[in-house]
Amino acid sequence: GSEVVGNFFQVSNQTTLGKTEEDLVDHLDKVARQVIQYEVQARQVLLRDARGVTEDKIWRAYGLLRYARSLSFEELMNLLSGVRLGLSLKLLPGLRVYTLNKMLIFTQPAHLEQAAGRELPSSESDTHRAAYVRRVLASEGDVTSDGASATDELPNESPDGR
Secondary structure (H helix, E strand, O other), rough: OOOEEEEOOOOOOOOOOOOHHHHHHHHHHHHHHHHHHHHHHHHHHHHHHHHHHHHHHHHHHHHHHHHHHOOOOHHHHHHHHHHHHHHHOOOOOOOOOOHHHHHHHHOOHHHHHHHHHHOOOOHHHHHHHHHHHHHHHHHOOOOOOOOOHHHOOOOOOOOOOO
């Protein structure tokens, strides 16, 4: 089987000989729908039985992505998975799945090297990756626990603190 990184799984099969393309597509569709159903149920259990721990892991993942200075691709994948969970549970409503997908694509080594205009050693890729993620998330604005922008929560006070 394939190694799991960031809770992204590959569905594959071993028996295709003698089966029609239509049969294979139908079977894959059924399996995918079942996996989605299991995932939705697992998310509900997480919220019901471990809401505090789940929220903490999601917000820690967001915080690391927002402020880290170095991120390996594997670490990024794991953190994006946590943030994606937060989006699906409506705990980080200020972000978009599109933004996470964009980070997933444009933080791969070849994209980072193209943006830098040169080949990057692994450690330098990690710092470029973190910088890219920080820029993307900064452009989205800081997300708060209710999904508002952090600046929306500031009290209206005068410059002298009154």
